[in-house]
Amino acid sequence: MFKIRILLLFFTVGIVFSKLSSIEKKLFKSFSLSRAKKNLKKLTSIAHIAGSKNDKILVDWTVDQFKSYGLNDVTVEEYWPLINFPAKRSLTLLKPTHFEASLTEDVIDSDKTSRDQNAVPTFHGYGGSGDVTGKLIYVNYGSIDDFRQLKDLGVDFKGSICIVKYGGMFRGVKVRAAELAGCAGCIIYSDPFDDGFVKGKVYPEGPWRPPTSVQRGSVQYNHVYQGDALTPGKPALKNATRLPFDDANIPKIPSLPISYADAEPLLKALVGSGHKALDIGKEWQGGLKFDYFTGPGEATVRLNVNQDYKIRPIWNVIVKIEGEDTSKIVLAGNHRDAWVFGAVDPNSGTAALLETGKGLGDLLKTGWKPKRSIWLCSWDAEEYGLIGSTEFVENHIDELKEKGVTYINVDTSMGDNFASSATPNLSNLIRDVTKDVKHHKFPEFSVYDKWLESSKEKSPFGLVTPVGGLGAGSDFVPFLQHAGISSISLEFRGEYGVYHSNYDSFYWIKETQGFKSLITTAEIYSLTLLRLSDSEVVPMSPLHYWLELFKYSTDLVNILPIEVSIKKLLESVEVFKLNSLRFEDRLKSINDNKKRELNFQKEENINYFNTEQENFKLINEKLIFLERKFCLFKDGIGKRRKWYKHFIYAPGEWAGYDLEYYPSIREVLSIKGENRIQTMQYEVDKLAGIIKVAADYLGSS
Known part of the structure; x- marks a missing residue:
């Protein structure tokens, strides 16, 4: 009976919106594929790395676009972060033969933007400077475990230069692992096994990475x-x-x-020295047509990088739409800056953001006004380390904590496969929204239908589409993990081998993917935004949070020493469950009363005073501020990671982008000494107290 009750409540949230409202239909009618393509072509016509002159050109253009849509409250916020551009870089194989890496990407004649090989040189954002020479060592994907494996095999990294593959984890984790191992420098290359010819045809014949393509990117130590x-x-x-x-x-x-x-001659120089990659593990062998070896041996390289670090300006564009209730704000954003032209990442998402702006502008012209205020945000310098969004959150932290309802993020809108991550209280909202949007490639199906067909997970209630947890990697991070604002991130994915390269261009999309997903993304993005800003009750579910907390808590048995008790934690999660059920019951009762009241008004033709308005207000407050209860401590989740405030979610220290649940507990797992168990028990009990506070907040009148 209990399971049935949860099942009914679980799906009650999911059937609130069975079809588009008249406002939502009007919103969709505003969207134009030809305009979205035109905007994307403009955004990708010039390289626009953060802090550059071209970046500012597109800032001004973006402001003009929003204003042309009838959105007049548009401001530009300027910040001054540390930004690096490359002043000098070279890579030379000195022994056993001589080879000078080109460090450039070949021109593709059919792709006009690729003709400027120096639009943005190949480099790492926040990379270190140095002129170093050392023995070359191949370390697979460069994880901390990869370095440990070679160390256990007797490899000495001191003074060496490692070469590692992209993939598996954030690139900054690879450089950090190399630095801690004692390496003098780190080279990261794109292996064809991961996104090159092993996957299929390379650009321009296909979507995958051609031989000279380079993945730029930040290597900032963002775990801190x-x-x-x-x-x-x-x-x-x-x-x-x-x-x-x-x-x-x-x-x-x-x-x-x-x-x-450029990597092939370096890796060939290692053949026969050190350990054969396949003897260590299958994943150590890449896609190039020879056997990989680790070294060290005779192979010696010189790596010379000089970074030009300066305090440079960046610019966020903020559009404000005033709601009936100005004390609550729903935020939606996308970053505008790119490593080069950024057609997929991020400007396919920017095109969807602009379409959303156009749709909302058209609604405003009809006299419509959202119940809650809306802010549309075009971020700068995301690629360096979520800089624009983070500085915005830090600058407006008090207002955001007081007024922020949710943050909705979109990066990429290219391909046929939808994916989303969200805080658990919003997981069913994104499922519901995708049920009401047609798939651009398969219009007889909803986006949800195709999402479920391609990817599903087992829940206590059957098969559902998987909504992932929010770790790191995009602009939702400061909102959720620093300010405690519930968040959603959404995207469409496809075969994409030109990430962060010169070839992430308008022409690449035209030839390999097509543009129809731009409008589908705009529909999902704007519909999510509209339902969060215009619904009488914010469409969130605390019950879904309980499901995740229960799973995370029981999983702790597998990682904690047996001496550490999780009894208090499980008790707090149980209280959270009971109060969530009571909360959902109360919400259902109020909705039923509302229906009866509306019917009474209609039958009696009188203005019946709504006695439940205060109840709706209280319920909305609890739904919105529940997330803040997981961010109670000013000192954050641990001594080394004070910036991260959220005790349920943070990015993994050695994964970079991937989610780490209960991060404060994981912070102390590696400690040693006589107080080890006591320290772990303290952290578990502290987490239990935080969850109990959230549970009591839900249960209070």
Whole structure:
């Protein structure tokens, strides 16, 4: 009976919206594929790395676009973070033969934007400088475990230069592992096994990475904090007090991204030396047509990188739409800056954001006004380390904590496969929204239908589409993990082998993917935004949070020593469950009363006073502020990661992007000494107290 009751409540949330409302239909009618393509072509016509002149050109253009849609409250917020551009970089194989890496991407004649090989040189954001020479060692994907495996086999990394594959984890984790191992430098290359010819035809014949393509990207140590490297926890205003450069969360060793064309001679120089990759593990062998070896041997390389670090301006564009209730704000954002042209990442998402702006502008012209205020945000410098969004959150932290309802993020809108991550209280909302949007490639199906067909997970209630947890990697991080605002991130994915390269272009999309997903993304994005800003009761479910908390808590048995008790934690989760059920019961009762009241008004033709308005207000407050209850401590989740405030979710320290649940407990798993068990027990009990506070908040009248 209990399971049936939860089942009914679980799906009650999911059937609130069975079809589009008249407002939602009007919104969709505003969208135009030809306009979205035109905007995307403009955004990708010039390279626009953060802090550059071209970046500012597109800032001004974006402001003009929003204003042309009838959105007049548009402001530009300027911040001054530390930004690096490459001043010099070279990579030379000195022994056993001589080879000079080109560090450039070939021109593809049919792709006009690729003709400027120096639009943005190949480099790492927040990379270290140095001129170092050392023995070359191949370390698979460069994880901390990969380095440990070779160390256990007797490999000495001191003074060496490692070469590792992209993939598996955030690139900054790879450089950090190399630095801690004693390497003098780190080279990261794109292996064809992961996104090159092993996957299929390479660009321009297909979507996969061609031989000279290079993945740029940030290597900031974001496990410590996000945003500007010199102003953690404070906005990077022009006259801000800054950390000394040596205290910033950036690598101390030089690193460089290269192509598999440049990597091949280096890896061939290792053949026969050290350990054969396949003898260590199948995943150590890449896609190039020879046996990989680890070294060290005779192979010696010189890596010379000089980074030009300066305090440079960046610009966020913020559009504000006033709601009937200005004390609550629903935020939606996308980053505008790109490593080069950024057609997929991020400007396919920018095109969807602009369409959303156009749709909302058209609704405003009809006299419509949202119940809650809406802010549309075009972020800058996301690629360096979520800088624009983080500085915004740090600058407006008090207002956001007081007024923020949710944050909705979109990065990429290209391909046929939908995916989403969200805080658990929003997981059914995104499922519901996708049920009401047709799939662009299969219009006889909803997006949800195709999502479920391609990817499903088993829940206590049957098969559902998987909504992932939010770790790191995009602009939802400061909202959720620093300010405690419930968040959603959504995207469409496809075969995509030109990530962060010169070839992530308008022409690449035209030839390999097509543009129809731009409008589908705009529909999902705007519909999610509209339902969060315009529904009488915010469409969130605390019951879904209980399901995740129960799973995370029982999983702790597998990672904690047997001496550590999780009894208090399980008791708190049980209270959270009971209060969630009572809360959902109360919400259902109020909705039933509302229906009866509306019927009474209609039958009696009188204005019946709604006695439940205060109840709706109280319920909305609890739904919105529940997330904040997981962020109670100013000192954050641990001594080394004070910036991260959320005790349920944080990015993994050694995974970079991937979610780590109960991060404060994981912070102490590796400690040693006589107080080890006592410290772990303290953290478990502290977490139990936090969850109990959230549970009591739900249960209070």
